[in-house]
Amino acid sequence: MPRPSANDIATAALPRISHGRGVYLWDTDGKQYIDGSGGPAVFSVGHGDVRVNKAVAEQMGKVAYGYRYLFTADPLEEMSERICKATGLADMVYTTSGSEAVESAVKIALQYHFDKGDPARVKFIARKRSWHGNTMMATALSGFEDRQRAFAGALPVVGRVSAANAYRLPAGVSREGLVAHLAAELEAEIQRLGSETVAAFIFEPVVGAAGGALPAPEGYAKATAEVCRRHGVLVICDEVMCGSGRTGVWRASEEDGITADIITVAKSLSGGYLPLGAAVYTQEIADVMAAGHGGPLTGHTYTGHTACLAAGVAVQRIIEEEGLLARIRDKGPRWQADLRARLAHLPQVGDVRGRGFFIGVEVVADPETKIPFDASLGVNGRIRAEALKRGLICYPSGGHVDGAAGDTLILAPPFNASDAELDEIADKLVETLETVIAGVAGQ
Numbered sequence: 001m002p003r004p005s006a007n008d009i010a011t012a013a014l015p016r017i018s019h020g021r022g023v024y025l026w027d028t029d030g031k032q033y034i035d036g037s038g039g040p041a042v043f044s045v046g047h048g049d050v051r052v053n054k055a056v057a058e059q060m061g062k063v064a065y066g067y068r069y070l071f072t073a074d075p076l077e078e079m080s081e082r083i084c085k086a087t088g089l090a091d092m093v094y095t096t097s098g099s100e101a102v103e104s105a106v107k108i109a110l111q112y113h114f115d116k117g118d119p120a121r122v123k124f125i126a127r128k129r130s131w132h133g134n135t136m137m138a139t140a141l142s143g144f145e146d147r148q149r150a151f152a153g154a155l156p157v158v159g160r161v162s163a164a165n166a167y168r169l170p171a172g173v174s175r176e177g178l179v180a181h182l183a184a185e186l187e188a189e190i191q192r193l194g195s196e197t198v199a200a201f202i203f204e205p206v207v208g209a210a211g212g213a214l215p216a217p218e219g220y221a222k223a224t225a226e227v228c229r230r231h232g233v234l235v236i237c238d239e240v241m242c243g244s245g246r247t248g249v250w251r252a253s254e255e256d257g258i259t260a261d262i263i264t265v266a267k268s269l270s271g272g273y274l275p276l277g278a279a280v281y282t283q284e285i286a287d288v289m290a291a292g293h294g295g296p297l298t299g300h301t302y303t304g305h306t307a308c309l310a311a312g313v314a315v316q317r318i319i320e321e322e323g324l325l326a327r328i329r330d331k332g333p334r335w336q337a338d339l340r341a342r343l344a345h346l347p348q349v350g351d352v353r354g355r356g357f358f359i360g361v362e363v364v365a366d367p368e369t370k371i372p373f374d375a376s377l378g379v380n381g382r383i384r385a386e387a388l389k390r391g392l393i394c395y396p397s398g399g400h401v402d403g404a405a406g407d408t409l410i411l412a413p414p415f416n417a418s419d420a421e422l423d424e425i426a427d428k429l430v431e432t433l434e435t436v437i438a439g440v441a442g443q
């Protein structure tokens with residue numbers, strides 16, 4: 001049987017999946033894994049939940065989906081109501097991935113300006129060390145050299161500003177001065193591009209794969225949003241990885257005190273049961289697009305797929321009924337503090353950060369200088385392999401310092417992981433990092 005192709009994520013010899021229950025997965029050899037990262041921060045209510053499976057089966061038993069131009073449907077209406085209530089936004093375009101949600105957000109921003117009589121606003125600004133997805137525009141927006149290099153010549157040009165990284169400050173900038181520095185940099189980039197030509201600024205409130213669950217410093221979102229407003233530039237928050245409740249609030253940017261013009265969600269929204277994402281936007285944008293073209297000029301055949309929405313509704317009901325966001329708000333900070341304490345004997349653990357059940361660990365060769373391990377050591381790959389050996393699934397990533405070096409890992413367990421399961425994840429992570437660091441320290 002053909003294997004998935006080898007890349008920075010998959011290795012040549014992957015175990016073969018058998019089944020999953022709750023926070024655990026098993027391969028066909030009977031080996032058990034604890035899912036410490038919800039795969040790629042997807043499995044919000046764990047695996048094999050009979051309530052979700054039943055809701056999907058019931059929907060499939062009636063009809064797989066009602067094409068959106070022909071029918072509305074109960075799951076579509078319930079999910080839309082839930083998203084509007086949770087975000088304070090007005091309407092959305094559904095997708096079947098995060099990349100398509102980002103692509104839709106870009107088209108919505110462009111259409112908004114066009115329909116408003118401002119068609120010159122066609123440029124986008126995004127950050128270094130960010131990941132927005134695998135479609136062409138989403139890849140262009142991303143600041144992730146490894147994943148862009150092969151396509152660079154064909155990608156639309158995007159304005160670029162620094163990552164908001166309080167652990168790795170720009171040269172000559174203090175922690176206290178960081179937010180003002182980054183806001184000024186954004187303003188300068190808007191002006192360089194021509195402020196009347198910029199459509200939107202996109203950022204992840206907590207950076208995922210490209211930054212290792214890295215939240216922006218306090219005040220960053222407000223300061224940059226204020227710059228955007230002054231220049232008529234829309235704010236897009238990419239919450240594909242950090243949103244839909246993962247940080248303990250449904251909309252991650254809520255904690256930053258801003259409401260974006262457009263937010264993108266996917267992953268935890270339907271918890272990995274079936275593919276579902278959305279680009280969600282304000283009443284103002286909805287009204288302008290309705291007046292201009294009758295609605296958004298984007299969507300796919302499977303937009304608003306009924307069975308996918310049935311899965312999403314079942315997941316969202318579980319999150320609400322079991323009070324899982326309150327649990328994350330309560331347990332997340334304590335778990336993060338516990339992880340920090342348990343890793344304190346390893347000086348190469350340079351930073352433990354994140355929000356809620358979205359936690360990043362950064363390992364460095366030298367904690368004083370924060371110099372990363374040499375990329376040739378493949379530390380993040382070693383972490384993945386050592387963790388898997390111990391039956392721990394985590395989400396390591398590399399290259400965030402200079403495109404090649406820099407090693408982080410993300411923990412993003414299901415929202416309903418028990419205290420004992422979170423302890424097990426922490427135990428296995430400590431053993432993994434002890435082994436990997438002992439193998440590379442001093443190299």
Ligand SMILES: Cc1ncc(COP(=O)(O)O)c(C=O)c1O
Pocket residue numbers: 040097098099100102131132133134204208209238239240241242266267
């Ligand atoms: C912040 C962010 N945006 C967009 C995407 C793309 O989502 P998908 O892989 O579902 O297309 C990802 C995927 O990891 C992501 O983390």
